[in-house]
Amino acid sequence: MQATAFTYDSETRSGSVLLDDGTPLAFEAAAFDAGGLRLLRPGQRVRIEVEGEGEGRRIALVTLQTL
Numbered sequence: 096m097q098a099t100a101f102t103y104d105s106e107t108r109s110g111s112v113l114l115d116d117g118t119p120l121a122f123e124a125a126a127f128d129a130g131g132l133r134l135l136r137p138g139q140r141v142r143i144e145v146e147g148e149g150e151g152r153r154i155a156l157v158t159l160q161t162l
Contacts, residue, residue: 097160098143103135112141112154120145122154130158 101119103110108124122143127135135141140160147153 096143096145098141100135100137100139100141102137105134110135112143112157120152120154122157126154126157129156132157132159 096114098112098114098120101111101113108127109122110127111119111121113119120143126143135157142156142158142160143154144156145152146155
């Protein structure tokens, strides 16, 4: 699934993305680390993998979207 980086805190390596429908979804350091990224800037297009449903939905992986 694709999204747009919305926030990122380099100290905690956590942040949030906006799904294409505008829904915000937070990610933790584990998801950021799983993608092998070093930095993320707001506005960058990312690819995410999501686990769970409803309130239990969480991002498991964040990587840069490449064409």
